[in-house]
Amino acid sequence: MNDEGEGLDPRAAAALLEQTTRQAQRQFDLRRPLLMVIGAAVVLIAYGVLWLSVRGQHPYSGPAGWALAVLYSTLLVWIIVVATFYRRATSGVSGRSARQQKADAAAFIPIWITVYVFQGALHHAGASHAIVYGIYPAAAPIIIVGSAAAAYNVAKENWPWVGFAVAAVVLAAIGSFAGPAGVWAVIGIGLCVLLLARAAGQVWLRRA
Numbered sequence: 001m002n003d004e005g006e007g008l009d010p011r012a013a014a015a016l017l018e019q020t021t022r023q024a025q026r027q028f029d030l031r032r033p034l035l036m037v038i039g040a041a042v043v044l045i046a047y048g049v050l051w052l053s054v055r056g057q058h059p060y061s062g063p064a065g066w067a068l069a070v071l072y073s074t075l076l077v078w079i080i081v082v083a084t085f086y087r088r089a090t091s092g093v094s095g096r097s098a099r100q101q102k103a104d105a106a107a108f109i110p111i112w113i114t115v116y117v118f119q120g121a122l123h124h125a126g127a128s129h130a131i132v133y134g135i136y137p138a139a140a141p142i143i144i145v146g147s148a149a150a151a152y153n154v155a156k157e158n159w160p161w162v163g164f165a166v167a168a169v170v171l172a173a174i175g176s177f178a179g180p181a182g183v184w185a186v187i188g189i190g191l192c193v194l195l196l197a198r199a200a201g202q203v204w205l206r207r208a
Contacts, residue, residue, distance in 0.1 A: 017198025033199040035085060038194035042078045046071045047138070054134070055179045062133030084176070111148050115141045134180025138187055142172035164198050 052069035054060065063071075119140070123132045150165035168191060175186035 012096055013061060033202045036199035036202075037193045039078065039122050040192040040199070043135050043195065044094060044192040047184045048192070050138075051181065051184035051188065054184065056179060060128075060130045062135055097103045099177065107152075108145065110146065111145055112141070115144050130180035134175050135183055137178075138183040139172040139176045142191070143169050146172065160198075160201070164194060167194055168187050 049067045049070045050063045054062065054066035093189045116137075119132060119136055122136060127136075146169040150162050150169065153159075153161040153165060171190040171194065172187055175183050175190060178186045
């Protein structure tokens with residue numbers, strides 16, 4: 001038995017931290033299928049309303065204001081849901097693991113910002129509305145961020161997520177050929193299917 005003044009053995013402390021981190025990750029993983037199902041609905045709604053607002057436009061002028069309002073409202077709800085799930089799953093986790101998770105998340109923020117900065121550059125250069133407000137915003141974020149996510153997961157040797165990210169990138173690239181209006185529908189439906197398939201795969205693996 002340790003003396004009253006003796007501190008916790010460093011190896012025991014490290015093992016306890018690792019165990020706590022694994023438990024938090026398992027708790028978050030248990031919710032991932034549900035999050036992906038919610039994400040599938042979010043994608044379908046977000047891309048669906050944008051498609052509804054642009055279908056039949058000749059010439060193409062871009063999504064209507066009401067569709068953008070629905071898009072941003074839906075995304076805000078999604079962000080809040082993910083943050084809430086993640087915060088509950090990782091409550092009590094600190095140290096190197098927590099710092100690494102925050103650094104991983106922060107690394108993707110400049111990528112997202114750059115995607116839309118480049119959209120502004122296209123507009124400034126005089127690109128058509130079909131490119132600036134259609135094909136590019138529908139497909140480019142998925143191609144660029146998806147490629148970064150694929151590389152990140154390769155480094156982590158997380159092969160199921162590598163496959164998901166690559167599939168999303170391929171979907172966005174092929175969907176671009178559907179035109180400035182059709183691209184919203186193709187990618188929206190395709191991403192919804194991919195997310196539902198990934199959620200079903202995770203549930204099946206846990207039960208197998």
